[in-house]
Amino acid sequence: MKYIKFQDKKGTFTIQSPENYSGLYFPLAGDGGLKSSITPNLGGDSKTDQNHFLLEPVSIENLHNNRSTRNFWCRIEGKGCWSATGISAEQELQKFTEAQDKSILEAGFMWQKVTRTSAKYGLQSEITSFVDVDGAAEIELVRIKNISEEVTKITPIAAIPLYGRSADNIRDHRHVTSLLHRINTTEYGVEVTPVLSFDERGHQKNHTTYFVYGYSEKGDAPEAFYPTVQEFIGEGGTYLNPEAVRENKPGRKAGSRAEGKEAMGGIRFADVELKPQETAGFIILAGLTEKKESIAKTVAKYRTEEQVENVLEEVKSYWQKKVNVSYETGDADADNYMKWISFQPVLRRIYGCSFLPYHDYGKGGRGWRDLWQDCLALLIMNPAVVRQMIVANYGGVRIDGTNATIIGNKQGEFIADRNNIARVWMDHAFWPFGTTKLYIDQTGDMDILFEKVPYFKDLQSGRGTTHDEEWNTAYGKQQKVESGDIYFGTILEHILLQNLTAFYDVGEHNEMKLHGADWNDAMDMAWDNGESVAFTCAYAGNMNNIADCLENLERISGINRVEIASEMECLFSCGRDLYENADKKRKLLGSYTKKCAHNISGDTVIVRIDEIVRNLREKADWMMENIRKNEWITDGGDGWFNGYYDDHKNPVECCEKDRVRMMLTSQVFAIMSGTATKEQTAAISRSADKYLFDEKAGGYRLNTNFREEKFDLGRMFGFAYGEKENGAVFSHMAVMYANALYSQGFVKEGYKVLNTLLHAAMNFESSYMYPGLPEYFDSDGRGLYAYLTGAASWYMLTMITEAFGVRGEIGNLVIAPALMAEQFDKEGNASLYLEFAGKKFEVHISNPDKKEYGEYQIVQAYCDEKEIEKRAGGSACMKKETIEQLSLDETHNITIVLQ
Numbered sequence: 001m002k003y004i005k006f007q008d009k010k011g012t013f014t015i016q017s018p019e020n021y022s023g024l025y026f027p028l029a030g031d032g033g034l035k036s037s038i039t040p041n042l043g044g045d046s047k048t049d050q051n052h053f054l055l056e057p058v059s060i061e062n063l064h065n066n067r068s069t070r071n072f073w074c075r076i077e078g079k080g081c082w083s084a085t086g087i088s089a090e091q092e093l094q095k096f097t098e099a100q101d102k103s104i105l106e107a108g109f110m111w112q113k114v115t116r117t118s119a120k121y122g123l124q125s126e127i128t129s130f131v132d133v134d135g136a137a138e139i140e141l142v143r144i145k146n147i148s149e150e151v152t153k154i155t156p157i158a159a160i161p162l163y164g165r166s167a168d169n170i171r172d173h174r175h176v177t178s179l180l181h182r183i184n185t186t187e188y189g190v191e192v193t194p195v196l197s198f199d200e201r202g203h204q205k206n207h208t209t210y211f212v213y214g215y216s217e218k219g220d221a222p223e224a225f226y227p228t229v230q231e232f233i234g235e236g237g238t239y240l241n242p243e244a245v246r247e248n249k250p251g252r253k254a255g256s257r258a259e260g261k262e263a264m265g266g267i268r269f270a271d272v273e274l275k276p277q278e279t280a281g282f283i284i285l286a287g288l289t290e291k292k293e294s295i296a297k298t299v300a301k302y303r304t305e306e307q308v309e310n311v312l313e314e315v316k317s318y319w320q321k322k323v324n325v326s327y328e329t330g331d332a333d334a335d336n337y338m339k340w341i342s343f344q345p346v347l348r349r350i351y352g353c354s355f356l357p358y359h360d361y362g363k364g365g366r367g368w369r370d371l372w373q374d375c376l377a378l379l380i381m382n383p384a385v386v387r388q389m390i391v392a393n394y395g396g397v398r399i400d401g402t403n404a405t406i407i408g409n410k411q412g413e414f415i416a417d418r419n420n421i422a423r424v425w426m427d428h429a430f431w432p433f434g435t436t437k438l439y440i441d442q443t444g445d446m447d448i449l450f451e452k453v454p455y456f457k458d459l460q461s462g463r464g465t466t467h468d469e470e471w472n473t474a475y476g477k478q479q480k481v482e483s484g485d486i487y488f489g490t491i492l493e494h495i496l497l498q499n500l501t502a503f504y505d506v507g508e509h510n511e512m513k514l515h516g517a518d519w520n521d522a523m524d525m526a527w528d529n530g531e532s533v534a535f536t537c538a539y540a541g542n543m544n545n546i547a548d549c550l551e552n553l554e555r556i557s558g559i560n561r562v563e564i565a566s567e568m569e570c571l572f573s574c575g576r577d578l579y580e581n582a583d584k585k586r587k588l589l590g591s592y593t594k595k596c597a598h599n600i601s602g603d604t605v606i607v608r609i610d611e612i613v614r615n616l617r618e619k620a621d622w623m624m625e626n627i628r629k630n631e632w633i634t635d636g637g638d639g640w641f642n643g644y645y646d647d648h649k650n651p652v653e654c655c656e657k658d659r660v661r662m663m664l665t666s667q668v669f670a671i672m673s674g675t676a677t678k679e680q681t682a683a684i685s686r687s688a689d690k691y692l693f694d695e696k697a698g699g700y701r702l703n704t705n706f707r708e709e710k711f712d713l714g715r716m717f718g719f720a721y722g723e724k725e726n727g728a729v730f731s732h733m734a735v736m737y738a739n740a741l742y743s744q745g746f747v748k749e750g751y752k753v754l755n756t757l758l759h760a761a762m763n764f765e766s767s768y769m770y771p772g773l774p775e776y777f778d779s780d781g782r783g784l785y786a787y788l789t790g791a792a793s794w795y796m797l798t799m800i801t802e803a804f805g806v807r808g809e810i811g812n813l814v815i816a817p818a819l820m821a822e823q824f825d826k827e828g829n830a831s832l833y834l835e836f837a838g839k840k841f842e843v844h845i846s847n848p849d850k851k852e853y854g855e856y857q858i859v860q861a862y863c864d865e866k867e868i869e870k871r872a873g874g875s876a877c878m879k880k881e882t883i884e885q886l887s888l889d890e891t892h893n894i895t896i897v898l899q
């Protein structure tokens, strides 16, 4: 590749002059604690949460115009001033000219190093940035080298403006909140401890101290400090030409105090004289803490260059270990991209959707849907932690089948909505079972279904339509029974409840109501009459899968009955008469939610599993049949499914002479759930190629151009066409489309989706992004919203479980390769390293004749020289019991030969 050049197989890469491309930034975070973003010029911000920003909060638009950022200045005697981060007035002017500094960025998981060379000043800087694993401090290791022929004397000045407050105050009371600042210079740095954390609803005493510390490479203290912005930039000054640097201001000594000012981590080191080729090193630390006394302890770990180097190694290996999968196909660059994609779910667990420059939504916490999807990837990489997450998250389900939408930072902490608006996203109840199913398949742990967890309770009741006026905060956030005790139900009960209540929650066309929106958040203006056929398909598929799961449960464990809350019994009502009558369904649901509006009785009933299975299948069959009958749109020999009804009760998709309206989401769930027949899937795929595929934009668009603002469906139609949820190539839905195609045996078609998407990201000339998958590509092919996208989980899942075909089946390990010939290297090999059931595996798939998918079969299957079972239908299988016998430490080699 021309721009991104990989250095190893761990995702480490370099890129030249990264500051010449817009919108590039990198995540740097601890596992807890600080979450930073950093640009090639060291812009970006740093925070622990919404109310604790160490550096001034930035959104994407601030990256190119905000200069109040991390900087490191060198005053060069007799020559002038140079910014080692490239942020000075002079360097701005030199950008894109011959005189521009040469720069190169090298980066890996959670660290970056920028080397910058100035011909004019004869200096080279190398700044390595990372956050320690505990998230206690962001660390900048700065090395300044004299590359000239003469001895050069420099005055080094680190400059990091300390914002030190809540993001809310970026405009609201910006000045007033600076009046709260109490700033001290200590032996090694600047600390600011605001007196209050400002909140007009009730100010709180503040306990957080924000700091910037600095040391020379040998651990020596700085000489002086510029603790306020005013002192640093001077009258009429700017960060691009600060007075303290320009005029060589002496600064203040340790032990000084400033009050009521914007704080500045300005640190002046003793002058250094560098002989030609000599280097001087500096360590800059920035962080925040509730315990001011602990700063000394934190920074003591980073006092010398050697210490910092050691911690950096720790950081590198810590994050590498988190991604314990790797891929080897015929394309080494693509394999490295896969490494980054596999790291992305880890990043979203840390950042949610609020804390990177593109992701400026809300105030922290993690969205319900995102959380369940991120678990998918974590399940492959670290299943042990996922069990607790799954169990805790079911506690967010309400007794009416809806759920809290935001999950707080602590496990089991739920918030109704990020902006306190009561909304129901009708797709939410769909995701938990899929994740639970993957968990059971990967681990064989069916006991999880019987874990007992509470239900979430708040003011909302009746699926977002009414309030429970009897509820107040004293009642608490957990559902109670009449006696006043908290009600605990099994996870299985939660699953049944979520899916069954959705079944009855239908609109006029007897498809499930759209409510606030579905997966596509931007379809949020059809609250009264909107319907989502797309997710009706999805729930129908879920019900069949739940039925399969229960059959397996009965077969394996012998359990044939389960206990559920007595109120729920009515949800198992059946019969065509009921199914076909939307009114009757809504009434039944209404009477159920009424019974559960406040407390429930606490009585339970026992239901036979085989009856539940029959009931679920009957309902699923009815939904699918109804959709096949009523929603198919014909386009000559091709066609697709209508996936929505708008608030005027009209179908949203159509195929008319001059009006083709097709949406990808509708097709994804029709295919994935098995609602679409094989012929229909083939027809959909041809139609998608005809109307949605755009190679330049990264593949399959989310929808065709409706050329209508459509206030009766959602804000998405207000977005320019080709952007985000309105018709962009939206990675997540594209990958789910691939997954759906693979799962129905449409391998070639699925591969095309994955491949075009990945290559769009890899094409730096148009994507302008570091390795990884973006949330979407705009019409020019630029990748936006880097890192934090559910697409990453689904991509890696699809690669592993569908393309490589390595997947769990209730604890057994199945290998059913569906790789295309070009996914093998020259010798016909492809391999995957992963852990399964706590054991390490290297799966080698050998296709010596480089046959195409569909032409090969498994002829040999071994694990460590022992033959493993070959099954009909093209898979090999290792039984759970066999895997349990394998040793823990070594990597076991599975070899699959195809012919």
Ligand code: G1P
Pocket: 353, 367, 369, 370, 518, 519, 520, 521, 522, 725, 732, 775, 788, 789, 790, 791
């Ligand atoms: C983002 C949101 C997700 C939402 C989607 C479509 O998708 O995180 O909740 O469903 O937009 O509006 P992502 O890129 O994370 O998949």
